[in-house]
Amino acid sequence: MTVETINKNQQENIISDRQARKSFFSIFLKWEWLLFVLILLVIFINTRLSPFFLNAINLSRTSSDFMEIGLMMLPMVLIIVTGNIDLSVASNMGMSASLMGLMHNMGINIWLAALAGLTLGTLGGVLNGYLVAYVKLPSLVVTLGTFAFFRGIAFGFLGDQAARNYPSQFTFIGQGRVFDTLIPFSVVLFIALALIFGLVLHRTIIGRQLYAIGNNEPAAKYSGVPVEKIKFILFIVSGFISALAGLVLAARFGSTRPDNGTGLELAVITAAVLGGLDINGGKGSMYGATLALVLIGLLRFGMGLLNIQSQVQSMVIGLLLIVSILVPHIGQQIRFLKQVKFRWQSILMTVGLLVVFTAFFIFFFWSRAPIIAQF
Amino acid sequence: APADPEPPVVEDVEEVEEVADPAECENYVLVPKNLGNPYFDTGNVGAQEAAGELGITVLYQGSATADASEQITLLNSLIAQQVCGLAISANDEDALVPTGQAAMEAGIAVVTWDSAIAPAGRDLHINQAELEGIGRVQIEMASRLAGPDGGEIAILSATSTAPNQNAWIEVMEQVLTEPEYANLELVEIVYGDDDDTKSYNEAQALFTKYPDLKVIIAPTTVGIAASARAVTDADLIGQVFVTGLGTPNQMREYVKNGSAPEFALWNPADLAYLSVYAMHALATGEIQASAGETFTAGRLGEYTVEDDPDLGLNVLLGAPFVYDADNIDDFDW
C-alpha cells in the first residue's frame, strides 16, 4: 500500500510557483498600455493641430463634461465584470435629480432634497438588484425595463417644469473648482471614487469574487461566494452613484429637467468596453476603463476644436471601438489563415464580398449625386 | 447681463483670457438644436447669406441629437477656440446658462435664436415672433378650420420639456378663453416628443379617443407632418384638420390633399439672417445689449433691442406667416 513517496526534486518538476515570464514587448501589448499610448498620440496630434488644446482652462472646463459619465462608469465596471449590465443608470440619474428638483421647487432645503434624490436613486438600485439577484431575471431585461420606468418617473415628477436657481453652495459640486486651482470639484470627486472602486475591484475579496462570478457563476456559488448578495449590492451601489452623478449634472447645469442625461448609458458602456472590459464578464480592469474615459474625452474635445461635426465624431468613436478590438486580432487571424488550406470557397467568398462592397460604394456615391450637385 | 444692476461676477481674474479683439473678429458660429434637421438647415442658408454680406465666416456646428449635455460639450470646444460670437438654439433654457455665462466671460457675443437660454446666460435673444402672435395665429387657424360651429380640438406638442412649446401652449389656452372662441373645446394635450413615430401614434390615438375631434394643433414641425399623415391614412380628410407650425416642403402634400389646409411659420432663414447681424453688431461693439438700441440687419431693415419681463433682452423678427394652398408653391425649403 505504498504510494511511492515523491522526493523533493520531483516535486519541483510537477509545478512551479512562478508566473510564466513574459517577453518585454508582450507587457506593452497589454490593452491598458495601448490606451495610454493612444492618449499620448491624441495629445500630441491635437497640440500640433490646435493652439487651444493644451490650455488649462479649456481642459478644466472640458473635463467636467465627462464626470457624470465617469462616475456612472465606476459601478458599471464592477457590474460588467460580473457579466451583467445596467442600462438604467442614465434614467436613474434623471429620476433622482428630478425628485431633488421637485423638492427644491417646493421650497425644501437643497441638501435635504439632494439627500432625497440619493435615497430614491438607491431605491432604484434596490429594485434592479432585487429583480436581478433574487427574482433571477437577466440584468439586461430588468434594466431595459427600469430604463423606461425611471425616466418615466422623472417626467412624472417634473413634467414640463424645470427646477432652477440652485444655491451656489450646491452648484459648486458641478461648477466649482477646488482651492483656487483650475481642477473642478467633480474631477476630484471622480478620482477619489475611482481609486476606491479600483482598489475594491483589484485588491479585495469582493473584487476577486466579482471576477469569479463573471467567469463562472455556478462555480462561484458552489464555492461559497454570496452571488445573490453581491449582485444585489452592486446594483444598489450603481443606483446610488447614478443618483450622485445626477446631482453633479444638476449642479453643473444649475437646473434640472426630467430629460437630463438621456442616452448617457451608451456613453458609459462605450467607455467601459473601450477600456478592455469583456461584456461577457470576468475580464478587464478599472485602469483600462478610466484611461478609455480620458481618451474619449480628449478625442472629443480635440475634434470639437477642429470643428469636426458631431456625427463624424460619433463615427470616429464607433470606429475606434471596433478597431481597438479588431487590431489585436488581425495578427492572429493572419496566422490562422496561413494554417487553413487553400479553399475555393473562401476565395470565392472574399471576391464576392469585395464585388458587393464595391458595388455598394459606387451606388452610394452615385445615388447621392443630386446632393453633391446641390452644394 | 448688462441689464442687471449688479456688476457681473468675475470668478477669477487671471482666468479671463485676452478678449477677442472686436475689430478683427471674423469667426462666428451658428448652433442649431441638432444637425440634420431641415428647419435649422434652412436657417443656415440665411446665416450664410448674412455672412457673405458682412464679410465674416459663420460656421454651422451642432450636436448630433437635440440634447443639452451634448450641446454643452460642443459649446465648450467653441468657447475654447475663442470665436467672436455664438448664435445658439438652446436645447435647455436653464442648463445652458452656466455655459453661456462662461462664453460671455470669455468675451464672446452670445445670442440665442429659435429657442432661448434664460436671460442670465446670453446677451440677446432673437425672437422669431411674439409668443402672443404665434399662439394666437394657431387658434385663429383652428377656428377657421373647425367652421362656424366650432368643436373639439387637441394639441400635439413636442417634448413636455421644450420651453417654447410650453409657452405657446399657455398662450393658446389663454386665447381660447376669449368669447370669440368659446365654441372650441380643448380636449387634450399630448406629446409626440418630436419623434415621427410617436407623434403619429399619438395623433391616431386622438381620433380613436375623440370621434368628434375637429382640429389637431401641432406647434412643431415634426408633429404637424405626422398628424397630417395620420389623418390621411385614416381617411379622415375633411373630418379632422391639422394645423400648427410646419415647413412648406414637409407640408406641401398635406396642404394639397386637404388634411392640413393651412399652417404658419416664420422664415427660419430670415431668423438666422437676423441672428448673424445681431451677433456681429454685438461683437463689434455696435450695440452693447441694452434696451432701446437699434441696428440694421441687411435686407430686413432696422431692428430695436427690446426688454421684456419674461424674455429679457430680445429682438423681434416679425409676425408669423400663414401658408396655404395658394402660396405654398412659392416656397422651397
Place this chain on the structure above:
Amino acid sequence: MTKSILKLKDISKSFSGVEVLHRVSFDLQPGEVHALLGENGAGKSTLVKVITGYHQPDHGDIYLDDALVQFVDTRDSRQAGIAAIYQELSLFPDLDVAENIFVGRHPQSFGLKVDWRKLYDEAHELLDSLGVTIDLKQKARHLSIAQQQIVEIARAFSINARILIMDEPTSSLTLSEVAELFALVNNLRENGTAIIFISHRLEELFEIADRVTVLRDGNYIATTKSKETSRDDLLRKMVGRTISSQYPKTEAPLGEVVLQVDQLTSEGLFTDISFEVKSGEILGMAGLVGAGRTNVAESIFGIRPATSGKILINGLEVSINSPQQAIGLGLAYVPEDRQQHGLIPAMQITPNISLPKLDDFAKYTWILNKKEKKFAYSAALQMEVRARSIWQLAKELSGGNQQKVVLAKWLSTHPRILILDEPTRGIDVGTKAAVHKLMSDLAADGLAILMISSELPEVIGMSDRIIVMREGFITGHFMRSEATQENVINAATKDVRIENLS
C-alpha cells in the same frame, strides 16, 4: 496484419511553448477496440483532438486508409467518418435530448424540411438499445452528468462512423450502463468499426480492449495486446513505477456523530433521507445513475435546500440555505460537475484554490498576495497537480488535474465534514490511490466523509458503511463487512414502491 484504417506518425503538439505530445505514433485497425492509457495530463485527450481536427498538430502526419489527410476542423473529420465523444461533455443545454443526439444531422424529408417525427423515433430507438429511459423532450440542461454521458454516447453511435473515439465515456457510469455500452461496442467491432477507447478504469480495458497504447508525459511508450499484458505491466509503463494496493483504507477510531440527516425531503427529487456520519468515518453512497445522490448532497450543502427534514451538525439542528453557510459550519463539497460547478476555468490555479476561504488570506478584506500564493502552492503540491505553474489557467489543465485542483481547493477550507461527489472521476490510477490515501488519512484525522461514487469497487473498498439510493429513496444500508458487489447492486435496483409499503 490488416491494413490500418488510421495511422498517426510522429505527431507533436505544443501549447504556448510547452510540448504536450512528442513524436507520438499510433495505429488503428478496422474492427479493433484500441485503448489509450496514461496518467492525467499524459496527452490522451490532446491526441484525440488532433485526430479529429480540433487541434492542428505542429508536426507529424495523419493517414486515413494510408492516404495523407489534414483536418482543418472537426467537420472535416466527421465527413471522413470519424465520430468522437470528448472528455468535456458538450451537450446543448437548451435543446431537448432527442435533438441533442442529432444536432447538425437532423433527419430531413424532401432534403429540406426537418423531419421531427423521424428524429424522435430514431432517438427513442437508440436510447432503447442503450437500455436507458430518458425523457426525449427533456432539455439537456436538466440532465445529470451520467445522463449527459449517455446522451453523448447515443449521439456518437447514431453517426455510424468508421472510427469511433470515446474519451472517458464511462467515468460516471455505473456497472450496468457500462455493460450495455460494451455490448454495443462489441456489436460495432464485429461490423468492422474501429474504436479508440480511453478510461482510467483498468478492469474495463481488459474487458473490452484488443490493444492498449500507453502514453507517458506526451511520449509514446508502447502498444501491447491486452491479452498479452497484465495490470502491473501496464501500470509500470504508465507511471514508471508500481502501485500496489488500490484501496488503502485504514481503520480509524470513530468519534461522535458529526453530521446527521433526518427525514430530508425535497419535492420531486428525493424523499425521507436519513443517515448519520461520525467523525473518522467514511460513509459511501451508492446507486444507479439518477438515483438522486447528487441532489441530496447539494441540498445538504445549501445549494437547493430541502423542503422538509432536519440537518444536525454536532447534534445541533442547523438550517443551511446557502453554500457560504455550509462552509461556515465546516462543510465542504467537491461537486460532481467540475466544469460547471467545481472550477473557474478562465482563472488561474491559485485563485481557484483560494476562492472558498479568501478570508484566510486577507486582512480587512485586503487580499495578501504572498500568503495566498504560498498556500496555493503547497496545496497544489500536496495534491500533485501537474501543471507548469500555479499561475496556469485552470482550463488548460488536463481533466484529471482539474479534479485535483478542485480537491485542493476544498481541502484548503479545513472542513470537518467533507462531501465528495465522484471524487476520482477522471483521475488516473496513480493519483486515485493518492486520493484514496488522502481520504483515509483525513478520516483518521477525525473528518467525517460522505463519499458518493458510481464505482462500486471504490465504494466498497473505501467506506466504513454504505447506503444505497434509488429513485430518491434509501434502499439499502450495509456495514463494511457485509457489503458485496452483489447485494449493493440488488439494493440499487430494488423496486422502491414495494419497499416503501412495508
Place this chain on the structure above:
Amino acid sequence: MTTQISRRTTPRINVWDLLARFREVGIIVFILLLGAVVTLRAPSFLTVNNFRDILMNISILAIVALGQTIVILTKGIDLSVSSMIGLVAMMVGFVMRQYPETPIFLIVLLGMALGTIAGSFNSIIITFGKVPPIIATLGTLSVYRGLVFFYSGGTWVNSFELPQSIKMLSKGRLFGVPNLILIALFISIIVYLFLKFTRTGRNIYAVGSNVEAAEYAGIRPQRIIFLVYLISGLLSGIGAVLWVSRFESAQTNTALGFELQTVTAAVIGGVSISGGVGTVTGVVLGAILLGIIQNALTLVRISPFWQLAAQGLLILIAVVLDKVIYTRVARN
C-alpha cells in the same frame, strides 16, 4: 441487461406538461389581463379599427425584432438595426425621389440588398474580426448613423417627393387588411418555418446554446453567426422600405432608438439573452404586447407625464409575471 428497469415512469400527459411545453403562457396571460383592464376603462379599445391600428404600429417592429431574435439566439445582439434602417431608408428615399417610376418590387429588392450589405459588414467584423457583437454593433450603430448624415447632407426626403407606389406598399389593403400587416405576418411565418424546420435554423439554436459543442458536432459556428447578422440586416432593410412607405419620409433620425425596442420585444417575448431559447410566436406576441401597452396608455388617459413610467412598469411586470408563471409551470 437483466437489471435494466425503466427508471422513470413514462411521462404522464397533463395540463402542466402541456403548459410547460408552450412557452408563451406567461405573456398571453398578461396580454389578456391588460386587455381586460383597459377595455373596462376605455371600451373603444376593443374595436376592429383599434386593433388594426395596433397591428399596423407594431408590424415593422415585429419584422425587425425577428431579425434581432435570430441574432440573440446565437448569444449576440444587433444594436445597429436602427441605424441600418435609417441608412437604407435614406438611400431608398433618394432613389425614389430621383426615379419615381421605379417599380415597387425593385425598390423592395434594393432595400433588401442594401440591408443585407450593411448586415454583412457587421458579420465580417464579428466573425473575422472576433469583435464581440455588442461592441461591433454599438460601433456600427454610430457609424451607420453617421453615414446617413454624410449621405443626405442633413436633408430629408419629404412626403411630396415620394411616388404613390411606395405609399401604397403598406397602405394598400387585401380583403380589408392593410398590406403592412400581411407582410409582417408573411415574414413571421417564413421565419418560423426557417427556425423550426430547416437544419440551418436548428443550427442557430445549437450555436447559441453551446458554441463549443456545435463545433464538436460539425457545425461551423462562424458561418451561422455570419448568417444571422446578414438576416438581421436583410430584415432591417425590409423594415426600412416599409418605414419609408408608412411614414412617407426618410429623415436623418429615422428609427433613432429603435434598437432598444426590438430588444425589448424579443426579451418580453421570452427570448433568452444568453442564447439558445426563443420562439417566433413569443416575439410576435412580445411586439403585440408592446403595441397594446402603448395604445392602452393613451386610451385610458393616463397623464402624459406618467405614461413612460407606466410603460416601463408594465414591461417590468410582464417579465416578472412571465418568469413567475414559467417557473411555476416548469416545477409542476
